[in-house]
Amino acid sequence: MAKRLLDFRDAAAIAGVGYTPFSKDSGVSTLTLACRAVLAALEDAGLTAGDVDGLATHRVGDSAAPSVVGPALGITAPTWHLDHFGGGSVSHAVVGQAALAVAAGIAETVVCYRAINARSEFRMGTAPNPSPETQYLAPYGYGAPVQQFAMYARAHMLEYGTRPEHFGHVAVRQRAHAVANPRALMRTPITLDDYLASRPIAEPLRLLDCCLETDGACAVVVTTAERARDLRRRPVLISGAAWGGGDSFLAPGEPTVTAAAALAPRLYGMAGVGPGDVDVAELYDCFTYSVIVQLEDYGFCAKGEGGPYAASGEGPPVNTHGGFLSEGYVHGLNHIAEAVSQLRGDAGERQVRGAEVALSTAQPGHILPATSALILRKG
Numbered sequence: 290m291a292k293r294l295l296d297f298r299d300a301a302a303i304a305g306v307g308y309t310p311f312s313k314d315s316g317v318s319t320l321t322l323a324c325r326a327v328l329a330a331l332e333d334a335g336l337t338a339g340d341v342d343g344l345a346t347h348r349v350g351d352s353a354a355p356s357v358v359g360p361a362l363g364i365t366a367p368t369w370h371l372d373h374f375g376g377g378s379v380s381h382a383v384v385g386q387a388a389l390a391v392a393a394g395i396a397e398t399v400v401c402y403r404a405i406n407a408r409s410e411f412r413m414g415t416a417p418n419p420s421p422e423t424q425y426l427a428p429y430g431y432g433a434p435v436q437q438f439a440m441y442a443r444a445h446m447l448e449y450g451t452r453p454e455h456f457g458h459v460a461v462r463q464r465a466h467a468v469a470n471p472r473a474l475m476r477t478p479i480t481l482d483d484y485l486a487s488r489p490i491a492e493p494l495r496l497l498d499c500c501l502e503t504d505g506a507c508a509v510v511v512t513t514a515e516r517a518r519d520l521r522r523r524p525v526l527i528s529g530a531a532w533g534g535g536d537s538f539l540a541p542g543e544p545t546v547t548a549a550a551a552l553a554p555r556l557y558g559m560a561g562v563g564p565g566d567v568d569v570a571e572l573y574d575c576f577t578y579s580v581i582v583q584l585e586d587y588g589f590c591a592k593g594e595g596g597p598y599a600a601s602g603e604g605p606p607v608n609t610h611g612g613f614l615s616e617g618y619v620h621g622l623n624h625i626a627e628a629v630s631q632l633r634g635d636a637g638e639r640q641v642r643g644a645e646v647a648l649s650t651a652q653p654g655h656i657l658p659a660t661s662a663l664i665l666r667k668g
Contacts, residue, residue, distance in 0.1 A: 381661035526667075
């Protein structure tokens, strides 16, 4: 029997975005960060907490749940909420599921947020991890994300001849974008020599290959496309939303192919676009390698060509805010917010001229066997 899939292309829109400052020590709880980001996003949209009937987040034991954030803001009777366990892999699924809820009429206005004290409180990799795979890794001291991604990066180098300089070009280019971003934690330009001189963390990954451990929060308001057109800001339509699984960290499989390769055709198919239609790409950059493998798996270049392609600067601008490497790491949601800014045309000095279609992605499926992504379009 053929599957009947609900087509909710362009039925929902992002009507507002909000941030807290990014820092290495917020000095407040994740609940406070979440509330501040939610209120900032509502203000951006021209709404109040009284307009909200849905809240959604993802977390790994390191944030504030909707059941806590809602009452703190006076949102006491939501019709829908999502408290999704999971790391960056599910970050875009949260917004996709909010869009689905709005399209189905379960809720009208959902605020999706991520709040995290990832430097001052729960440093990444130290929050409780219920994955059964942990028991096989922990005895060897092999549990930090940088250690795991280093193995994938090395596999790519061995298979395709990818070089450290290819990773370096990703870091240098994203830092150049961050220079024009007043929110960015790191705004000092770097050169390829600076990259190559940065200390090893887990070979072949260096310090400048790694995202920033960040305290901060980000939120986006999802509502119906019709309602969004009557609000304060130009709406950004959610044209494509996809999420799904793949091979886990210890499962047999091709180490240089991520779950994004299987997800990409569904995503593009829903939105009715292809890689050549993307004007700006916000690709999950926990490490430089993840950008290179996604350039391949989302179809911008052939498998194995991601390193030279990234170094060449071809294709759409990538991580125009500086990404997690230079702006800050809010576990996925700040990529979506940046894509919204680009499509609204309010990104300031880093604005991509004529941007109409944006791709924003989650962690592509290494470690946790899942990924998610969005295609956003100017409304």
